[in-house]
Amino acid sequence: LSEGDTQSVADFLVSQEIADVAAWLEELDTAPAMQAMRLLPLHDQAEVIGYLRPASQMIVAAQMGRRELARVMSAMSHDERADLFKQLDADAQEALLPSLSQAEREDLRRLAAFEEGTVGAVMTSDYATLRPEMTTSEALEALRAQAVDAETIYTAYIVDAGRALIGVLSLRDLLIARPRQKVVEIMDGEPIYVRAEAEQEEAARLIARYDLIALPVCDADDRLVGIVTADDAMDVAEEEVTEDIYKGSTLGPIETSVKDATIVMLYKARIYWLVLLVFGNIFSGAGIAAFEETIAAHLALLFFLPLLIASGGNAGTQSATLMVRALATGDVRPMDFGRLLGREVLIALALGLTMAAAVAVIGVWRGGPEIAVVVSLAMVVIVLMGALIGMSLPFIFARLDRDPAAASGPLVTSLADVLGVVMYFSIARVVLEI
Amino acid sequence: LSEGDTQSVADFLVSQEIADVAAWLEELDTAPAMQAMRLLPLHDQAEVIGYLRPASQMIVAAQMGRRELARVMSAMSHDERADLFKQLDADAQEALLPSLSQAEREDLRRLAAFEEGTVGAVMTSDYATLRPEMTTSEALEALRAQAVDAETIYTAYIVDAGRALIGVLSLRDLLIARPRQKVVEIMDGEPIYVRAEAEQEEAARLIARYDLIALPVCDADDRLVGIVTADDAMDVAEEEVTEDIYKGSTLGPIETSVKDATIVMLYKARIYWLVLLVFGNIFSGAGIAAFEETIAAHLALLFFLPLLIASGGNAGTQSATLMVRALATGDVRPMDFGRLLGREVLIALALGLTMAAAVAVIGVWRGGPEIAVVVSLAMVVIVLMGALIGMSLPFIFARLDRDPAAASGPLVTSLADVLGVVMYFSIARVVLEI
Known part of the structure; x- marks a missing residue:
C-alpha cells in the first residue's frame, strides 16, 4: 500500500477515522509511516499524533524538523500539545520554542508546569x-x-x-x-x-x-x-x-503501557512486595516449626495443609475485592463497616460449612474420622478468619487515609496463611491429643 | 428539614444538581423522601428517579399511584423509563400500560424486549x-x-x-x-x-x-x-x-450493588470457585504426601514451604494481572504472546534471583548451607514457573475464546502451589540425598 500511488493512499487515509489511521500507522515501519502521515492535511496530522502512543509520538517528533514539528503542534489541541512537549528532552524543547508564537509558548509553559496527576496536567485551554x-x-x-x-x-x-x-x-x-x-x-x-x-x-x-x-x-x-x-x-x-x-496484585504503578515497559521498569514495579511478602511468610514457617512435634506424630495432617491455608486466602481475597471495589465506586462508604460486618460473618460461615463438608469426605478417606473432624473444624475457622481479614483490611486502610486498594489479594493471603497454620495445628493438637 | 416550610425545601431542591438531590433522597426514610420528591417539577422528578439505585426506584414506583407513575415515566428519558419498566413485576407492568400513550407503550415494549447485556438494552430512542x-x-x-x-x-x-x-x-x-x-x-x-x-x-x-x-x-x-x-x-x-x-478474585457476577446484595446472592457468587479450588488443592496435598519420607527426614524443610509456594503464587498473580489488564485495554493482543514471553522469562529470573538471595540468608540461619542451597534453587524455579503460568493462562483463555479475566489470582496460585510443592521437595531430595 505504502508503495502505491500516493494520491490513492491519501484519499484512503482521509476517508478513515483518525483513530483507525493512528492504529494503522503504529503497525508500519518509521519511514513509510512518516511518508503516509505527511499525505494528510495538517489538521489531521495533528489529530493523528494525539492518538499515537507516547513512544510513537517521540519517534514522529524525532523524525520531523523543528519547523515542521512546530507547525503540527500549533494545530494540535492544547492539552495534547502540552503532553507531547513534556515528553521532549530539554534540548528539543528549547529548539522548538522559537518556532512557536508567543501565545503558544506561554500556553505550553503554563500547561506543562502542572504536576503529573493534577487536573492542571490533563486540562486543555482551548475552551469556548x-x-x-x-x-x-x-x-x-x-x-x-x-x-x-x-x-x-x-x-x-x-x-x-x-x-x-x-x-x-x-x-x-x-x-x-x-x-x-x-x-x-x-x-x-x-x-x-x-x-x-x-x-x-x-x-x-x-x-x-x-x-x-x-x-x-x-x-x-x-x-x-x-x-x-x-x-x-x-x-x-x-x-x-x-x-x-x-x-490488588501488589504491583506498583508502571509509567507507560505494559507493551512498551522495559524489563527494569517491570522489575521495579514487582520486586518490592514480593520480597516483603517473603519475609511476611516467615511467620507461617515459624508457625509450622512451632508444631513440628504434632506434625511428626501425625504426618497425615500435612496433606490438608495447602488446601486449608489456600481456602482462607481465597475467601479473604474475594472479600477484599468486593470491599475495595465497592469503596472505589462509592457503593459502600467507610462508615458502613459495622452494618456489613454481620452479613459477612453469616456468609463466611455458610461458605466455611459448605467447604468443611467437602473436605470432611476427603478427611475420612485420607486420615480417618478424627482427622476429618480436625480438618472440617479448621476449615470453618480459617474461612471465617480469612473473610474477616479480607473484609476489614480495606476499611482499616481507608481509616488510616491510605488507599483501600492496597489491601491486595497477596497481602490478605499472607496474613490468612500465618493465622491458618496456627489455627490448623492448634485445633489438631487439642483434638488429637485428648 | 423535611418538617420545615415546604416552599423553602422546594427552592432548595431546585437549586441543587439532580444527582445530589437523588443522593440526598436515598438517605431519607420513604415518607419524607416521597414528600420531598413531589415538591419538584415533573421533569426534575423524572430525572431524579433515573439517578436512584434500582432498589430505591422500586420503592418510589410502589409508593406512587398508577397515574402518577405513568405521568412521571412519560417525562423520563426513554432508556431509563425502559429500565424502570423492566424491573416492575408483571402485574405492575400491566396496570401501568393503559395510562401511557400508544407511542410510549410501543416504545417501552420495544426497548424492554432486548436481552440484558445487549446494546438494545441500554440504548435510548429519544435521539435527534x-x-x-x-x-x-x-x-x-x-x-x-x-x-x-x-x-x-x-x-x-x-x-x-x-x-x-x-x-x-x-x-x-x-x-x-x-x-x-x-x-x-x-x-x-x-x-x-x-x-x-x-x-x-x-x-x-x-x-x-x-x-x-x-x-x-x-x-x-x-x-x-x-x-x-x-x-x-x-x-x-x-x-x-x-x-x-x-x-480476578474468582467472584461470579452480582446482579445488584454489593450494598443491596442479599446473603444468598453473595454466597452463590462465591461458593463455586472456593469449592472447586478446595479440590484443586488436593493435588498439592498429594504432592506433600508423596514426599513424606523426605519431609520426615528433614523436618526443617517445612519451615520454608509456605514461603516458597506463596512466592510462586504472588509472582504468578502479578503476571496474570498485567496480562489480563493489557488484553482488556487492548494494549496487548493475543498474537503478542511470543514477543512478550522472552521478556517475562528475564524479569522472572531477576525477581527469582533477588528473592533467592533474601531466602538464602534465612536458609543458612535456620537449616545450614545445604538447606540454603535447596531453598534458593527452589525459589528461582518456583518464581519462574509461577510467572510463566500467570503470564500464559490469560493468553490460553483468549485462544480458547474464553474471557482472559478468568485467569484469576486464586487459580494461578493454586496451580503454582501444586507445582511448587513438587519442585521444592524434588530439589530437596536430589540435593540432600546425594
Whole structure:
C-alpha cells in the first residue's frame, strides 16, 4: 500500500477515522509511516499524533524538523500539545520554542508546569467563552466563531472582565432560549468546577457523577484556566482503574503501557512486595516449626495443609475485592463497616460449612474420622478468619487515609496463611491429643 | 428539614444538581423522601428517579399511584423509563400500560424486549434526526424543535424515508457550515454504528475509541433504532471493569450493588470457585504426601514451604494481572504472546534471583548451607514457573475464546502451589540425598 500511488493512499487515509489511521500507522515501519502521515492535511496530522502512543509520538517528533514539528503542534489541541512537549528532552524543547508564537509558548509553559496527576496536567485551554451581557444571538455567533479551535462548544463558559468563572451555558439551552434573552439570564450561575491543583480522579468523578460534557477548571483566585473534557476524563478513569487493579496484585504503578515497559521498569514495579511478602511468610514457617512435634506424630495432617491455608486466602481475597471495589465506586462508604460486618460473618460461615463438608469426605478417606473432624473444624475457622481479614483490611486502610486498594489479594493471603497454620495445628493438637 | 416550610425545601431542591438531590433522597426514610420528591417539577422528578439505585426506584414506583407513575415515566428519558419498566413485576407492568400513550407503550415494549447485556438494552430512542435534503438553517431549526426531548442534539442522525441511517452530523459542523448548504453535503456519510444485538461492551469500546458523544444503533435492516450516549457507555464500562475485577478474585457476577446484595446472592457468587479450588488443592496435598519420607527426614524443610509456594503464587498473580489488564485495554493482543514471553522469562529470573538471595540468608540461619542451597534453587524455579503460568493462562483463555479475566489470582496460585510443592521437595531430595 505504502508503495502505491500516493494520491490513492491519501484519499484512503482521509476517508478513515483518525483513530483507525493512528492504529494503522503504529503497525508500519518509521519511514513509510512518516511518508503516509505527511499525505494528510495538517489538521489531521495533528489529530493523528494525539492518538499515537507516547513512544510513537517521540519517534514522529524525532523524525520531523523543528519547523515542521512546530507547525503540527500549533494545530494540535492544547492539552495534547502540552503532553507531547513534556515528553521532549530539554534540548528539543528549547529548539522548538522559537518556532512557536508567543501565545503558544506561554500556553505550553503554563500547561506543562502542572504536576503529573493534577487536573492542571490533563486540562486543555482551548475552551469556548461568552460574556454575560451578550444576547443569545450574539452568543451563538460567538460560539460559531470559536467552533473550529475550541475543544468543545457544547458547553460555553461565562467569564467576567477579570476572567473569573461566573457561569456555564449549554449550547442546547442557548438554542432553545428566546433571541433577545441575555446569557446571564439563562446561564447556570452555580457551575460545578474543580481546582487546577486537585487530583485528576476528582475531575473524573465529578464528570461521571453529573454526566458533564466538560468540567471547568479554576485557579486559586477562581479564574477560569481550562476545561477537562469527558473523553479525557474517561482516560483518567481507565488509568485509575488500572492502578487499582495493579495494587490488588501488589504491583506498583508502571509509567507507560505494559507493551512498551522495559524489563527494569517491570522489575521495579514487582520486586518490592514480593520480597516483603517473603519475609511476611516467615511467620507461617515459624508457625509450622512451632508444631513440628504434632506434625511428626501425625504426618497425615500435612496433606490438608495447602488446601486449608489456600481456602482462607481465597475467601479473604474475594472479600477484599468486593470491599475495595465497592469503596472505589462509592457503593459502600467507610462508615458502613459495622452494618456489613454481620452479613459477612453469616456468609463466611455458610461458605466455611459448605467447604468443611467437602473436605470432611476427603478427611475420612485420607486420615480417618478424627482427622476429618480436625480438618472440617479448621476449615470453618480459617474461612471465617480469612473473610474477616479480607473484609476489614480495606476499611482499616481507608481509616488510616491510605488507599483501600492496597489491601491486595497477596497481602490478605499472607496474613490468612500465618493465622491458618496456627489455627490448623492448634485445633489438631487439642483434638488429637485428648 | 423535611418538617420545615415546604416552599423553602422546594427552592432548595431546585437549586441543587439532580444527582445530589437523588443522593440526598436515598438517605431519607420513604415518607419524607416521597414528600420531598413531589415538591419538584415533573421533569426534575423524572430525572431524579433515573439517578436512584434500582432498589430505591422500586420503592418510589410502589409508593406512587398508577397515574402518577405513568405521568412521571412519560417525562423520563426513554432508556431509563425502559429500565424502570423492566424491573416492575408483571402485574405492575400491566396496570401501568393503559395510562401511557400508544407511542410510549410501543416504545417501552420495544426497548424492554432486548436481552440484558445487549446494546438494545441500554440504548435510548429519544435521539435527534434530520433529513438529508434539509438546508443547514432548516436543520438548525429542526434541532431546536427537538432540543427539549432528545437525549442529545450535539450529534444528529440523518435517515432516509425508510429510516435507514445514511449519515451523522455534529452540531458543531452544522454551525460552521454555510447557510445554503444541504445536510447531505456536510454530513459524515460513513458513520460508526453498532447493531442492537451486539454486546454492550462493543458500544462502550467504540465510543471510547472514537471519542463519540453518542453512537447510533441499527437493526438488522440498517434502520436507526436508537443511540447509546457516552455517559451510559461510561456506566457500561464501569460495570464491565467490576465484572473483570470480580473474575480476578474468582467472584461470579452480582446482579445488584454489593450494598443491596442479599446473603444468598453473595454466597452463590462465591461458593463455586472456593469449592472447586478446595479440590484443586488436593493435588498439592498429594504432592506433600508423596514426599513424606523426605519431609520426615528433614523436618526443617517445612519451615520454608509456605514461603516458597506463596512466592510462586504472588509472582504468578502479578503476571496474570498485567496480562489480563493489557488484553482488556487492548494494549496487548493475543498474537503478542511470543514477543512478550522472552521478556517475562528475564524479569522472572531477576525477581527469582533477588528473592533467592533474601531466602538464602534465612536458609543458612535456620537449616545450614545445604538447606540454603535447596531453598534458593527452589525459589528461582518456583518464581519462574509461577510467572510463566500467570503470564500464559490469560493468553490460553483468549485462544480458547474464553474471557482472559478468568485467569484469576486464586487459580494461578493454586496451580503454582501444586507445582511448587513438587519442585521444592524434588530439589530437596536430589540435593540432600546425594
